[in-house]
Amino acid sequence: MAALFDKVCIAGIGLIGSSLARVVKRDGLAAVVTVLDTNPTHCAQAVELGIADTGGADVAEAVGGADLVVFCTPVGAYAELAAAMAPHLRAGAIVSDVGSVKMAAIRDIGPLLPEGVHFIPGHPIAGTEHSGPAAGFAELFEGRWCILTPPPGADEAALAKVRALWEATGSMIEVMEPAHHDRVLAITSHLPHLIAYTIVGTATDLEGTLQQEVIKFSASGFRDFTRIAASDPVMWRDIFLNNKEAVLDVLQRFTEDLTAMQRAIRWGEGDKLQEVFTRTRAIRRSIIDARQA
Amino acid sequence: MAALFDKVCIAGIGLIGSSLARVVKRDGLAAVVTVLDTNPTHCAQAVELGIADTGGADVAEAVGGADLVVFCTPVGAYAELAAAMAPHLRAGAIVSDVGSVKMAAIRDIGPLLPEGVHFIPGHPIAGTEHSGPAAGFAELFEGRWCILTPPPGADEAALAKVRALWEATGSMIEVMEPAHHDRVLAITSHLPHLIAYTIVGTATDLEGTLQQEVIKFSASGFRDFTRIAASDPVMWRDIFLNNKEAVLDVLQRFTEDLTAMQRAIRWGEGDKLQEVFTRTRAIRRSIIDARQA
Numbered sequence: 001m002a003a004l005f006d007k008v009c010i011a012g013i014g015l016i017g018s019s020l021a022r023v024v025k026r027d028g029l030a031a032v033v034t035v036l037d038t039n040p041t042h043c044a045q046a047v048e049l050g051i052a053d054t055g056g057a058d059v060a061e062a063v064g065g066a067d068l069v070v071f072c073t074p075v076g077a078y079a080e081l082a083a084a085m086a087p088h089l090r091a092g093a094i095v096s097d098v099g100s101v102k103m104a105a106i107r108d109i110g111p112l113l114p115e116g117v118h119f120i121p122g123h124p125i126a127g128t129e130h131s132g133p134a135a136g137f138a139e140l141f142e143g144r145w146c147i148l149t150p151p152p153g154a155d156e157a158a159l160a161k162v163r164a165l166w167e168a169t170g171s172m173i174e175v176m177e178p179a180h181h182d183r184v185l186a187i188t189s190h191l192p193h194l195i196a197y198t199i200v201g202t203a204t205d206l207e208g209t210l211q212q213e214v215i216k217f218s219a220s221g222f223r224d225f226t227r228i229a230a231s232d233p234v235m236w237r238d239i240f241l242n243n244k245e246a247v248l249d250v251l252q253r254f255t256e257d258l259t260a261m262q263r264a265i266r267w268g269e270g271d272k273l274q275e276v277f278t279r280t281r282a283i284r285r286s287i288i289d290a291r292q293a
Numbered sequence: 294m295a296a297l298f299d300k301v302c303i304a305g306i307g308l309i310g311s312s313l314a315r316v317v318k319r320d321g322l323a324a325v326v327t328v329l330d331t332n333p334t335h336c337a338q339a340v341e342l343g344i345a346d347t348g349g350a351d352v353a354e355a356v357g358g359a360d361l362v363v364f365c366t367p368v369g370a371y372a373e374l375a376a377a378m379a380p381h382l383r384a385g386a387i388v389s390d391v392g393s394v395k396m397a398a399i400r401d402i403g404p405l406l407p408e409g410v411h412f413i414p415g416h417p418i419a420g421t422e423h424s425g426p427a428a429g430f431a432e433l434f435e436g437r438w439c440i441l442t443p444p445p446g447a448d449e450a451a452l453a454k455v456r457a458l459w460e461a462t463g464s465m466i467e468v469m470e471p472a473h474h475d476r477v478l479a480i481t482s483h484l485p486h487l488i489a490y491t492i493v494g495t496a497t498d499l500e501g502t503l504q505q506e507v508i509k510f511s512a513s514g515f516r517d518f519t520r521i522a523a524s525d526p527v528m529w530r531d532i533f534l535n536n537k538e539a540v541l542d543v544l545q546r547f548t549e550d551l552t553a554m555q556r557a558i559r560w561g562e563g564d565k566l567q568e569v570f571t572r573t574r575a576i577r578r579s580i581i582d583a584r585q586a
Contacts, residue, residue, distance in 0.1 A: 076563075100513075125510050125512050125513045126512060127513070129577070144512055145509060145510055145512070147510075174509075183503075184503065184506045184507065184510060185510070185513065187495075187496060187499070187503075187507055187515070188506075188507050188510045188511055188513050188514060188515040189510075189513035189514040189515065190514075191492065192492060192513075192514035192515050192517070192518055193514050194551075194554060194558075195488055195492060195551070196514075197554070197569055197570050197573050198547065198550050198551045198554050198569075199484065199485060199488060199547055200573040200576050200577075201550055201569045201572060201573055202480075202543070202546050202547045202550045203480060203576065204572050204573065204575075204576055205546075205550075206480070210476075210477065210480075213477045213481075214477065214480055214481050215576065215579045215580050215583050215585070216438065216467075216583060216585065217418050217438055217440075217477060217478070217481045217482075217585075218481055218580050218583075218585050219418050219419060219437055219438070219585050220393075220418045220420070220478060220481050220482035220485075221481060221482040221483075221485035221486050221489075221521060222480070222481040222482065222485050223580050223585060223586060224485070224517055224520070224521060225485055226573070226576050226577040226580055227517070227577065227586075228514055228517060229570075229573040229574070229576070229577065230573065230574050230577035230578075231570075233567050233570035233571045233574070234567060236566070236570050237563050237566045237567040237570060238563075240558045240566055241558070241561055241563050241566070244558055244559070244561075247558060248555065248558060248559060250495070251551075251555055251558075253495050253498075254491065254492055254495045255548075255551070255555075257491050257494055257495045257498075258487075258488070258491045258544075258548070261487060261490070261491050262541065262544055262548075265487075265533045265534070265537055265540060265541060265544075266537065266541060268534055268537075270369075270530045270531075270534050273529070273530045273533055273534070274526050274527060274530040276490055276491075276494045277490055277522075277524075277526035277529050277530060278526045279494060279497050280490050280493040280494055280497065280519070280522040280523070281522070281523050281526070282497070283493050283496060283497055283507075283508065283519050283522070284422070284493075284519040284520065284522065284523035285523075286508045287508050287511050287516050287519055290508050290509060290511075292508070292509065292510075292511050292512050292516060293516060293520075
């Protein structure tokens with residue numbers, strides 16, 4: 001594939017950033033890849049792994065001359081980073097991100113970018129419970145969705161370039177309103193993570209012996225939650241703080257449903273339980289059919 | 294391995310029953326394996342698959358002459374089945390089960406067994422979200438735990454035989470008090486399943502378009518819950534009805550913790566969220582170290 005960009009700057013070289021850098025390098029999508037990260041070990045690791053040409057914490061150096069800058073940090077770091085970056089962005093540059101909350105990205109990055117810089121927020125629906133540059137891999141995005149939420153009147157050429165980048169990763173592209181994205185993700189991602197973190201937290205509060213047994217016999221359901229609850233703590237803290245309304249709204253629905261289940265158990269209403277347990281099987285079938293299982 | 298039994302009767306030829314039958318056949322642990330099941334298709338399938346010699350719904354025929362009968366039905370079927378079986382059990386026979394609630398097994402089977410029949414309840418901590426005889430496989434129990442909860446004064450020779458059977462499956466054996474088993478499983482298995490069923494149920498209540506998007510973008514966390522929520526509905530209904538106290542107790546703890554998380558999100562208490570999210574990572578590490586991941 002021909003190079004899409006002269007210089008790509010990946011800001012934050014974790015699981016997603018390093019996976020994206022791997023694709024850019026693999027497919028020769030940019031002449032130069034540079035990493036902007038405050039962690040010098042991770043910068044060195046990225047260069048060593050051959051997924052970046054240079055890396056460091058100097059904002060001016062990292063974004064200077066870049067025609068694409070992708071925010072891959074926790075969402076909570078966006079505003080400060082955008083402010084630091086703004087004076088050094090070249091005219092016509094594209095700024096994008098991979099964060100799980102699009103309204104916050106638009107709120108925190110958009111207003112700080114200088115005239116002539118194009119902002120195309122994005123969110124690849126992919127990940128693992130592992131963190132850091134060594135955890136990334138080029139195939140992470142294959143067959144997964146990448147949602148783009150361009151603001152009204154976004155530059156068409158810039159949008160096309162970001163789209164081409166994600167298509168190169170093997171993703172399927174969906175364009176969506178940012179508020180709608182945040183509501184969908186609150187259900188499919190944020191609430192499941194909150195619940196997994198909570199139940200694993202409940203287990204860590206158990207007295208010593210019982211906790212050892214929970215670990216020993218975790219294959220009966222619990223361990224699937226621990227995988228989800230091993231995701232990056234700072235990234236997830238920022239997601240909940242920045243998608244508060246949508247998360248609290250679906251959490252309220254979930255709590256009502258859980259209370260109904262609790263009541264059905266207490267009063268021995270087996271038919272109610274069975275009805276819900278039967279209904280949920282169909283959703284699994286749909287996910288398998290949609291090849292997202 | 295030498296045959297441990299003359300005739301083994303598997304009562305209920307689902308995922309667990311058929312997996313156990315496969316091991317018995319593979320290792321020649323019994324001269325004859327017979328299936329007792331009200332579903333004639335499943336009986337025929339078991340014989341066809343070569344994992345049983347005979348199969349049918351006639352209780353007298355199935356358990357007559359058996360020196361081991363293993364209940365592999367939903368827990369709610371135990372009492373009726375035990376009553377039907379009792380007159381036909383031979384003296385010295387061993388009765389066991391694989392259910393997820395041991396107090397209920399002891400309550401529902403124990404008192405109905407005639408003098409001279411040995412009851413050794415068991416619970417292999419293994420499974421998948423698939424059901425039925427075709428879903429089973431001999432390796433299901435390998436490296437997993439099997440918990441035995443023999444009543445006080447249980448026959449040592451009978452216990453040794455049941456232990457030998459599960460050791461042949463590749464399981465590690467743990468002997469436990471039944472009430473303690475039910476409390477541990479309420480945390481590691483019953484609560485996670487209840488929560489997974491509930492969240493997937495919450496999603497099925499969403500309006501049409503949103504539900505389609507939940508399926509499409511499920512790779513972001515939700516799909517892991519749908520796998521768990523695809524487990525057998527009747528089996529799970531019976532588990533909740535029969536381990537009510539322990540489930541309601543851990544559910545109460547979970548609800549308190551979830552409310553605390555909700556409050557931390559509402560008030561923007563990022564440090565509290567991060568503290569929990571960091572703590573839960575350690576549990577994942579322990580499960581990987583215990584080789585149950």
